[in-house]
Amino acid sequence: MLFRGTATFAGSMVLIIIAAIAVFLVVKAIPAFQDDTENFFTFKEWFTDGDTPRFGIAATAFGTVLTAALALLIAVPVALGIALCLSHYAHRRVATTLSFIIDLLAAVPSVVFGLWGRDYFYEPVTNLSKWLHDTVGWLPIFGSEGPYGKSVLLGSIVLAIMILPIVTSLSREVFLQTPRENQEAALALGSTKWEMIRTAVIPYGKAGIIASVMLGLGRALGETIALALTLGSVFAINWDFLGPGGITIASNIANRFGEADEFGRSALIASGLVLFAITLVVNMAARAIVYRRREFVGSA
Amino acid sequence: MAKRIEAHGVTSYYGSFKAIDSVSMTIEPKSVTALIGPSGCGKSTFLRSINRMHEVLPNARIEGQLLIDGQNIYDRDVDVTAVRRMIGMVFQRPNPFPTMSIFDNVVAGLRLNGVRKKSVLEEIAEKALRSANLWNEVKDRLGRPGAGLSGGQQQRLCIARAIAVEPQVVLMDEPCSALDPISTLAIEDLITELKNQYTIVIVTHNMQQAARVSDRTGFFSIEKTGDPGRLIEYDDTAKIFTNPSVKKTEDYITGRFG
Numbered sequence: 001m002l003f004r005g006t007a008t009f010a011g012s013m014v015l016i017i018i019a020a021i022a023v024f025l026v027v028k029a030i031p032a033f034q035d036d037t038e039n040f041f042t043f044k045e046w047f048t049d050g051d052t053p054r055f056g057i058a059a060t061a062f063g064t065v066l067t068a069a070l071a072l073l074i075a076v077p078v079a080l081g082i083a084l085c086l087s088h089y090a091h092r093r094v095a096t097t098l099s100f101i102i103d104l105l106a107a108v109p110s111v112v113f114g115l116w117g118r119d120y121f122y123e124p125v126t127n128l129s130k131w132l133h134d135t136v137g138w139l140p141i142f143g144s145e146g147p148y149g150k151s152v153l154l155g156s157i158v159l160a161i162m163i164l165p166i167v168t169s170l171s172r173e174v175f176l177q178t179p180r181e182n183q184e185a186a187l188a189l190g191s192t193k194w195e196m197i198r199t200a201v202i203p204y205g206k207a208g209i210i211a212s213v214m215l216g217l218g219r220a221l222g223e224t225i226a227l228a229l230t231l232g233s234v235f236a237i238n239w240d241f242l243g244p245g246g247i248t249i250a251s252n253i254a255n256r257f258g259e260a261d262e263f264g265r266s267a268l269i270a271s272g273l274v275l276f277a278i279t280l281v282v283n284m285a286a287r288a289i290v291y292r293r294r295e296f297v298g299s300a
Numbered sequence: 301m302a303k304r305i306e307a308h309g310v311t312s313y314y315g316s317f318k319a320i321d322s323v324s325m326t327i328e329p330k331s332v333t334a335l336i337g338p339s340g341c342g343k344s345t346f347l348r349s350i351n352r353m354h355e356v357l358p359n360a361r362i363e364g365q366l367l368i369d370g371q372n373i374y375d376r377d378v379d380v381t382a383v384r385r386m387i388g389m390v391f392q393r394p395n396p397f398p399t400m401s402i403f404d405n406v407v408a409g410l411r412l413n414g415v416r417k418k419s420v421l422e423e424i425a426e427k428a429l430r431s432a433n434l435w436n437e438v439k440d441r442l443g444r445p446g447a448g449l450s451g452g453q454q455q456r457l458c459i460a461r462a463i464a465v466e467p468q469v470v471l472m473d474e475p476c477s478a479l480d481p482i483s484t485l486a487i488e489d490l491i492t493e494l495k496n497q498y499t500i501v502i503v504t505h506n507m508q509q510a511a512r513v514s515d516r517t518g519f520f521s522i523e524k525t526g527d528p529g530r531l532i533e534y535d536d537t538a539k540i541f542t543n544p545s546v547k548k549t550e551d552y553i554t555g556r557f558g
Contacts, residue, residue, distance in 0.1 A: 092358075179395070181391060181393055181395035182395055182397055182398065184353065184356065184391065184395070185391065185395045185396075185397065185458070185461075186397075186408070186412075187353065187356055187384065188351060188353055188384055188388070188389035188391075188462075189384065189385070189388075189408060189409040189412055189461070189462075189465065190381045190382065190383075190384035190385030190386075190409065190412060190413075190465070191381065191412050192381055195412055199397065199408060199412065200397060203397070203399035203400070204397075204398060204399055206399065
């Protein structure tokens, strides 16, 4: 009885908190929606001062999704590779030590990542950008003539490094949970180790992998400081990865909130509401993917 | 296609622990051989030595020779995956792949061998499921998850999965220990049918089962905990259960120990 009460209370608290956040965001955002002289969802720029405020979420929302998606694209294959190495290939003692270090990496504050990434990767990313432009410049995403450096690419790489530990650490746990019987079944059929991993380990962990990727995506979408430090803050929608550009909802809020007046803050909160909606949709989509395969699911 | 198995002085270790000591026996093609004995006597370890699954465990190693039709499977140039393709295995607990449908489970081994053509897969899946006496029960729901079947059906699914790749030998490690009597009977009938095509080696704790299904029986035992398991007696099943030559075998089958 006591447990049931506690569980119900804790469960409903989660819903209440989410609802409270949503209500707060909506209430604070209403003045901004009312006085915006442009379409909030399609306008790209952000001018909240003066008598005719003109601002919209389009560029920042696009930048948020673009940098997060690119970061996932870079981080997930690497993270899954590391996780499999640790769970199935490395010697146990090496694996334990490395896992510990990776968990430590997950605890590094994002501002440190941002500063480090900006200093450390600026040069390499500039060179990489030049090279990409020279070799595959006919692709629009690599079409920029420069200046290179602070770009979507740099931001995404730093973001990828930030989400790498969490995705690695969670998917390693998932891989380790594959039942011994299933792995032996695959081996006894004459599979190589890699075939066994493809037959038994990865399918079994699919739901867990999706969950870990979604957590990584959640972190990437909401990341603020690291991107404020590494992106070029250009309010535009283009698929240019190399040139100066990129802005995200969170980094825009971080850049402006301090100096914004009452109305400016309301506008920024309105953009926060959109971010909230995006993460909610992403999480629900992930849930749906996991749920759809529930009959076949090993861990979920 | 069934093959003869010859073990010469097979000795298995887990790290420094010697699990079985110098087991030698010859298993004839198209026969059922039962391995019996008390817990910890090394019968499962020996079984897993036949398809090189023993070495999957950390620090496990093996000495001696194990010949399948004259070829030592522990030779340096032998491909371990080829050995395991030739020798199917059914485990103690039914272990269908939980993420796969019934159909995908049966053809998992074929897909590993690179068979992609749907018509071929379907044909072999039906044949294997029929051989495993499971076809009539699952033919209308091949796309459903394998893990949704009953325990006995799951075990027959695992047998279908093992024989779908047409192995030479089928190893069964206490295949009925997790099943109810009716499912056990179904599996035993199946073993008798499969004998016409395959060499079967079955580890069992159930002596009636050994007496019912096997042609030959090997009795393993240990002196005391920590000692390696040894093959005490190996003979025709009828002889082992009626007139064993070794006192220890008699004590075990009459229920005086173990």
